[in-house]
Amino acid sequence: GYVAWDGSADMNILIRSFWHHRGVLSWAAGAGIVADSNPEHELKETEHKAEGMLRALRGKNKDGSIVGPTSS
Numbered sequence: 847g848y849v850a851w852d853g854s855a856d857m858n859i860l861i862r863s864f865w866h867h868r869g870v871l872s873w874a875a876g877a878g879i880v881a882d883s884n885p886e887h888e889l890k891e892t893e894h895k896a897e898g899m900l901r902a903l904r905g906k907n908k909d910g911s912i913v914g915p916t917s918s
Contacts, residue, residue: 862895873899 847857864873875896877888898908905912 862899864899871903873903875899 847855849855859878860874860876861878862875864871866872875892877883877892877895879888901908
């Protein structure tokens with residue numbers, strides 16, 4: 847994000863991400879925590895996001911089918 851000289855700002859919260867550096871693939875999943883967040887709900891949401899990322903790395907959809915281009 848940025849903060850401009852006039853005080854305006856634009857920020858981004860990275861909740862799901864992959865990054866590759868020096869031959870190592872790393873990843874993270876998280877949640878946006880606010881004052882009225884329910885910790886148990888946020889944990890379940892984070893686990894759900896992480897499951898999707900792991901499926902993507904394994905190349906499989908939730909139903910077990912292979913991720914990839916469709917044939918025509």
